Amino acid sequence: MTETPNYDGKFDAIVVGAGLAGSAAALSMAKRGLSPLVIERGTSPGTKNVFGGVLYTPTIRELVDLDDAPLERYVAEKRFSMLSEADETALSLRPGEWHDEPHNDSFTVLRGEFDEWFAERAVDAGATLLTETTVTGLLRENGRIVGVGTDRPDGRIRAPYVVLAEGGNSLVTERADLKERESRDHVAVAVKEVLEFPAREGVIEDRFRLTDDAGAAYNYFGEGAVGEAFGGGFLYTNDDTVSVGVAYRLSDAAASGQRPEETLNRFKSHPAVAPLVRDARTVEYSAKTIPEGGIESVPDLVHDGAVLVGDTAGLVLNNGVHLEGTNMAVESGVHAGAAIATAARQGRTDAAALSGYPSALSRSFVVENLERYAWLQEAAVADRELLFAELPRAVADAGAEYFRMDRDSKERHADRARERLLDAVGGYTGAAKLAARYRKVIA
Amino acid sequence: MSVSPRVPTVENDSIEDRLYTVKYDDPGDSHLDVKVPGFCAERCESYDCVSVCPADVWRAEDGGVPTIAYENCLECGSCRFACPYNNVSWEYPETGSGVSFSHG
Numbered sequence: 292m293t294e295t296p297n298y299d300g301k302f303d304a305i306v307v308g309a310g311l312a313g314s315a316a317a318l319s320m321a322k323r324g325l326s327p328l329v330i331e332r333g334t335s336p337g338t339k340n341v342f343g344g345v346l347y348t349p350t351i352r353e354l355v356d357l358d359d360a361p362l363e364r365y366v367a368e369k370r371f372s373m374l375s376e377a378d379e380t381a382l383s384l385r386p387g388e389w390h391d392e393p394h395n396d397s398f399t400v401l402r403g404e405f406d407e408w409f410a411e412r413a414v415d416a417g418a419t420l421l422t423e424t425t426v427t428g429l430l431r432e433n434g435r436i437v438g439v440g441t442d443r444p445d446g447r448i449r450a451p452y453v454v455l456a457e458g459g460n461s462l463v464t465e466r467a468d469l470k471e472r473e474s475r476d477h478v479a480v481a482v483k484e485v486l487e488f489p490a491r492e493g494v495i496e497d498r499f500r501l502t503d504d505a506g507a508a509y510n511y512f513g514e515g516a517v518g519e520a521f522g523g524g525f526l527y528t529n530d531d532t533v534s535v536g537v538a539y540r541l542s543d544a545a546a547s548g549q550r551p552e553e554t555l556n557r558f559k560s561h562p563a564v565a566p567l568v569r570d571a572r573t574v575e576y577s578a579k580t581i582p583e584g585g586i587e588s589v590p591d592l593v594h595d596g597a598v599l600v601g602d603t604a605g606l607v608l609n610n611g612v613h614l615e616g617t618n619m620a621v622e623s624g625v626h627a628g629a630a631i632a633t634a635a636r637q638g639r640t641d642a643a644a645l646s647g648y649p650s651a652l653s654r655s656f657v658v659e660n661l662e663r664y665a666w667l668q669e670a671a672v673a674d675r676e677l678l679f680a681e682l683p684r685a686v687a688d689a690g691a692e693y694f695r696m697d698r699d700s701k702e703r704h705a706d707r708a709r710e711r712l713l714d715a716v717g718g719y720t721g722a723a724k725l726a727a728r729y730r731k732v733i734a
Numbered sequence: 735m736s737v738s739p740r741v742p743t744v745e746n747d748s749i750e751d752r753l754y755t756v757k758y759d760d761p762g763d764s765h766l767d768v769k770v771p772g773f774c775a776e777r778c779e780s781y782d783c784v785s786v787c788p789a790d791v792w793r794a795e796d797g798g799v800p801t802i803a804y805e806n807c808l809e810c811g812s813c814r815f816a817c818p819y820n821n822v823s824w825e826y827p828e829t830g831s832g833v834s835f836s837h838g
Contacts, residue, residue, distance in 0.1 A: 339835070403836045
């Protein structure tokens with residue numbers, strides 16, 4: 292090993308993890324004149340990081356010049372699809388304005404490239420990046436967190452503030468009793484493949500109806516996507532690859548006994564999905580856990596000398612229509628960095644001095660959205676059979692009845708379609724209750 | 735005309751071939767372990783670690799304590815959350831070792 296400089300006591304703050312939350316926190320602090328050290332366990336930022344594939348960029352845009360960013364495609368189409376075993380019913384949105392800058396701030400991204408680029412922007416702003424270094428624990432003095440232990444020869448690195456941005460599998464944070472291990476009811480397992488299509492040029496553009504840098508984000512739910520589980524599948528187009536994957540509750544994965552890679556295989560073989568992913572070569576297979584406990588699972592965000600951001604803080608939104616996490620990670624990093632800068636000016640490290648972070652986050656879209664959908668997961672899990680199994684079948688059947696070509700009248704077709712739908716949801720009363728329960732998803 | 739269209743066959747790689755797509759640097763020692771082997775051998779019947787693992791790390795062919803093919807690990811953490819006995823010992827592989835995703 293080359294001689295390592297001594298980092299102990301040389302920095303204003305230590306950031307554990309150079310993912311999007313960590314680099315955003317580092318950028319936020321560096322822009323405010325602090326000197327943060329970012330410690331990353333991978334060989335370079337991004338090598339340990341996985342997500343589905345769409346990055347929402349309103350906050351990142353405020354921090355860096357996105358013109359140079361390694362973005363894959365802008366999202367020109369959002370498509371929501373219900374799958375039963377044999378049927379698909381889908382809603383596709385292609386608003387014209389998404390083709391125009393700034394493309395609704397929605398881009399497909401591959402984390403290997405993007406996280407490395409974003410961490411470099413933090414370094415440009417004045418942060419120091421230390422890779423291939425694993426934080427093994429937090430250092431405490433009189434209850435205050437004063438630094439981290441690492442696997443480097445000289446081990447301990449002290450600094451006034453520690454930003455915990457280690458991701459959802461939060462070993463350091465849990466070990467320091469700043470967070471409890473999340474229940475498996477509130478964690479999803481996700482598996483993903485990046486596919487390329489070697490047969491000929493233009494396969495992605497042709498299959499997904501794309502030109503130039505336009506891209507597609509397809510989300511799937513229902514039994515045809517992930518079997519008897521709470522979760523869904525996705526397809527996102529990158530520049531010259533496609534990301535395909537499934538994500539569903541760990542407790543369902545455990546109960547079903549069906550392994551994640553088999554669930555992915557079944558999703559890829561669905562009659563509505565197979566034509567989109569056939570004749571591909573797997574470039575990379577990856578997996579991740581997603582904290583989906585919502586606002587109830589968000590731990591205390593500030594401690595004496597430490598703050599929690601991103602997945603470590605459980606900041607992920609999944610309401611079936613909106614799947615967000617990386618944008619919330621960046622937002623949390625920005626506010627945490629700002630609060631640390633404020634506390635540093637006062638020469639304080641205590642939780643009260645850092646309270647600007649949780650209060651700013653509470654005023655932001657992050658907590659507002661999490662609170663808005665706090666009820667949803669519980670309701671959707673309780674209604675899983677109806678929403679994920681019966682409804683996809685009933686909607687497909689009703690569509691088939693409505694458009695049936697025989698010599699009956701349209702009125703009789705419509706009647707049969709209506710009956711099929713009402714039968715699935717428990718009549719007009721059931722339909723009204725269902726509509727009332729879920730109206731807040733979109734309204 | 736056929737009644738239902740032919741669904742194109744999607745060739746899926748085996749788990750071995752899938753794992754072969756991922757860069758891996760062997761730390762030499764396993765970063766995974768069970769905390770109390772007796773829990774697996776005597777109490778556990780469901781082997782949820784085996785069911786949830788996307789990388790065929792955990793194996794319990796004939797009951798007892800699962801064997802751990804740690805070099806397959808994609809570092810997702812599923813086993814740690816899934817174990818009903820909180821019996822999975824999980825450390826980050828050190829000094830840059832373990833899995834390295836190029837795309838992620």
